[in-house]
Amino acid sequence: MARLAVPGLLAGLATTGLVAVSTGATTTAQSGSSTGASAVPSTTASAPADAVTREQGTSRGGSGRPALTPAAAAQQKAAAKAKAAKAAKAKAAKAAKAEAKKAEAKKATAKAGALPEVDLPSLEVVDTEYTRVDLNVREGADADSDLITVLKSGSKVPVTSTVRGAWQYVAYRGDGGWVRRQYLVESKPQPPAAQKPSSSGSSSSGSGGGLSGAACSAGSSVESGLTPDAIRVHRAICAQFPGVTAYGGVRADSLPEHPSGRALDAMVSSNGLGQQIANWVRANAKQLGVSEVIFAQKIWTVQRGSEGWRGMSDRGSATANHYDHVHVTVYGNAAG
Incomplete structure (x- = not known):
């Protein structure tokens, strides 16, 4: 610190006050007294060195936290990356589940609204047979299927080669239908013969006279x-x-x-x-x-x-x- 000359007009202050001379960050008080009064500490004392160091370190980080070491920074980055990957995977799984549910609902709706498939066999006639009884002709090969008509016993029936179990597909008036195969025969059946009385003279009336009451020869x-x-x-x-x-x-x-x-x-x-x-x-x-x-x-x-x-x-x-x-x-x- 250099000593400065004090002008004469300020000499009177030497005994009652101080003259402050500032150089840089510190201020030194000089006594104007001729008797050499002791120096008084400055009212703006210097900050401790460690406080300055901490302040410099904090301001260097810029975020209010101490700077991370390279290893810690890499670990933090890896954790963030894993978390993001997990979130993306969960999001993708959720989206896939929603799409699957949507597809299933669409499939169910389509199935409910779709018309049943109709498998119509060929009407190509391969033979002609006859009914041996009054025979039902149905729309499907099922006893519960809708009835188309009833063919009288002895009716001529154009048959196809299509068979499903006990049922055969036949042609009827330009269309097709299903009948039970067991009631079809190759040749036209003869009508029942006229009823004849038995040798014992049985008749359709009376009190039972003439009806045999003997034990059956075939066994009883x-x-x-x-x-x-x-x-x-x-x-x-x-x-x-x-x-x-x-x-x-x-x-x-x-x-x-x-x-x-x-x-x-x-x-x-x-x-x-x-x-x-x-x-x-x-x-x-x-x-x-x-x-x-x-x-x-x-x-x-x-x-x-x-x-x-x-x-x-x-x-x-x-x-x-x-x-x-x-x-x-x-x-x-x-x-x-």
């Missing part, structure tokens, strides 16, 4: 458990139609007739023979104690006898539809 085991009327029917059919050798009697069934012994089944191998038996039993119903006759998907009952043979719904098989047997229900012992 089926009569076990049958009611008197059912036994009477068995022996009469056996005598009148000796070609029939198989019968059904008491058996488990959802309906009460067979389990109670009030029903008999006469098994037949042809539609013509079956119809003859059905007509003959119906004609002698009173003498035999018969209440009901079923054959070839048709039924006749005493209660509605004036209506003749009535059609029945399709039950799906030859046996269920009574094409292979004549079913006879009796009262029990009405003719006894």
Whole structure:
């Protein structure tokens, strides 16, 4: 610090005040007294060195935090990158899930609104056959399919080569339909022969005189458990139609007739023979104690006898539809 000369006009202040001389960052007080008063510390003292260093370090970082080391900075950068990748992956998965859900909904909507595919076989006729019974023609190869028409027994039917299980595709009036193959035959069936009285002189009326009551030559085991009327029917059919050798009697069934012994089944191998038996039993119903006759998907009952043979719904098989047997229900012992 250089000493400065003090002008004379300020000499009077030497004894009462100080003259401050500033050079740089520090100020030194000089006494104007001739007696050499002690120097007084400056009112603006210098900042400690460590505080200056800290301030310089903070201002150098520029963010209010100490600067990261290279290793810490690299680690922080890697963590941020991994976090961003994870977020991107989750976002992509969410988007994919949403797209899949949208596609599934679109597929379901299309399926619900789409018309069913129709597989129409060829109508190319490969042969001609005949119906051996009144035969249903349906739109599909299914007993529950819509009915197109019913072909009379003996009808000529143009058939195709298309077969699905028990069903065959046939041509009908320029269109196609499905029929059960088992009811088609190669040659036209002959109409049932006119009913002839038996050698014992049976007739369609009377009190039962002339109807045979002798044990069946083919065996009487089926009569076990049958009611008197059912036994009477068995022996009469056996005598009148000796070609029939198989019968059904008491058996488990959802309906009460067979389990109670009030029903008999006469098994037949042809539609013509079956119809003859059905007509003959119906004609002698009173003498035999018969209440009901079923054959070839048709039924006749005493209660509605004036209506003749009535059609029945399709039950799906030859046996269920009574094409292979004549079913006879009796009262029990009405003719006894």
